[in-house]
Amino acid sequence: MAKRVTGPEIEKLIQLLAKVPGLGPRSARRAALHLVKKKDQLLGPLAAAMGDAYAKVRICSCCGNVDTSDPCSVCTDDRRDNSVIIVVEDVSDLWALERASAMNTAYHVLGGTLSPLDGVGPDDLNIKGLIERVSKGGVRELIIAVNATVEGQTTAHYITDQLDGLDVKITRLAHGVPVGGELDYLDEGTLTAALRARTVI
Amino acid sequence: MAKRVTGPEIEKLIQLLAKVPGLGPRSARRAALHLVKKKDQLLGPLAAAMGDAYAKVRICSCCGNVDTSDPCSVCTDDRRDNSVIIVVEDVSDLWALERASAMNTAYHVLGGTLSPLDGVGPDDLNIKGLIERVSKGGVRELIIAVNATVEGQTTAHYITDQLDGLDVKITRLAHGVPVGGELDYLDEGTLTAALRARTVI
Structure with missing residues (x-):
């Protein structure tokens, strides 16, 4: 804005909100105005929640x-079957799988995928920690639930290689037609995989 | 989420972020995760900016x-022409007009429009304050820049009636084709207005 129409504190709030994924410069302004109008119902509690999260957030070791x-919370949940570990790329994948509520297992977040072009090697991911967890024993299955991308598959192969010799079953997610998906819109790779893995009705 | 996958502080943050306009339950989760990952670059500064805004925000009397x-900042800016007041519905309209930088005037925010169906009468809007400002003298023009809706136009007429007898010129925004707009997509009302208000090239 050429001329000042509001205080520097509100301008600063708009600038920072614009960096939140899902908000841009325009929607950040709208969001800031809404927050400021709902000062006591939203701005105050949100400021407190952010301060609280900032002070307390930890990455599970x-x-x-x-x-x-x-x-x-997942690692300390004793109702889970800790002999099965689902390996995911990102925390958001862990949360997504938990929403599906299909299994009640432990998890391991890699923090990305191997990507030599971006300079991401095995030491940049949490692979060593995974091998340690499996080496300690008590793990009977490792479900590698990385994305079905080239980098994801490379990472899956690397992990499988590293765990060679350890007594653990390694599985991956099934490929196929997404539930609710239309065949017409699917790529050849998915259709081929779905045909090959067909099941008896 | 059926089972707890993260701490209550982060759940709370997600819940509150979902109430921010532009974010929904899904994008709030994504935003919270991004904030938590960029703890020192984004979450901390944003928490501080919100706390700061919460403590200091005021509605200009x-x-x-x-x-x-x-x-x-607008009312105290002595480089502005305070003899012209642009009357707007909402603070966001004030900010939008300021971004256009077309005029360098004072403003007056009504805080809504007259809407008998929603129970919004003249006393719920900042109309009394406007009449006081004009009555004090020194105002030569009032530009009524309310939205081109039925409620907006009703409000404009009401204000014009209330100011009857005071020595002030009252104008409204021009109707016409939006800059960059295509005729094919415009409604009949806009096209009629644009034709009637045609200007010599």
């Missing part, structure tokens, strides 16, 4: 999940 | 703008 305790 | 000082 066991699985890599984001939580306010270390070890995290 | 003169024009109704949102600022951290009262009177606000």
Whole structure:
């Protein structure tokens, strides 16, 4: 803005909100104005929640999940089957799989995928921690749930190689037609995989 | 989420972020994770900026703008022509007009429009304050820049009636084709207005 129409504190708030994913410069202004109007219902509580999260957030030293305790809520949940570990790229994948509520297992967050072009090698990911967890024993299955991208598959192969010789079953997610998906819109690779893995009705 | 996958502080942050306009439950989760990952670059500064804005935000007692000082940056700006007041519905309209930088005037925020169906009468809007500002003298033009809706136009007429007898010129924004707009997509009302208000090239 050419001329000052509001205080520097509000300008600063708009600038920072614009960096939040999902908000741009325009929607950040709208959001800031809404927050300021709902000062007591929203701005105050949100400021407090952010301060609280800032003070308490931890990365779980066991699985890599984001939580306010270390070890995290997932690792300390004794109703889970800790002999099965689902290996994911990112914390958001862990949360997504938990929303599906299909399994009740432990997790391991790699923090990315191997990508030599971007300079991401095995030491940049939490692979050493995974090998340590499996080496300690008590793990019977490792479900590698990385994205179905080239980098994801490379990472899956690397992990499988590293765990060679250890007594653990390594599985990966099934490929196929997404539930609710239309065949017409799917790529050849997915259709081929779905045909090959067909099941008896 | 059925089972706890993260701390209550982060859950709370997600819940509150979902109430920010532009973010929904899904994008709030993504935003919270991004904030937590960029703890020192984004979460901390944003928490501080929100706390700061919460403590300092004021509604300008003169024009109704949102600022951290009262009177606000616009009202105290002595490079502005205070004999012209642009009357707007909302603070966001004030900011939008300021971004256009077309005029260098004072403003007056009504805080809404007359809407009998929603129970919004003249006393719920900042109309009394406007009449007081004009009655004090020194105002030669009032530009009524309310939205081109039925409620907006009703409000404009009401204000014009109330100011009857006071020595002030009252104008409204021109109707016409938006700059960059295509005729094909415009409604009949806009096209009629644009034809009637045609200008010599």
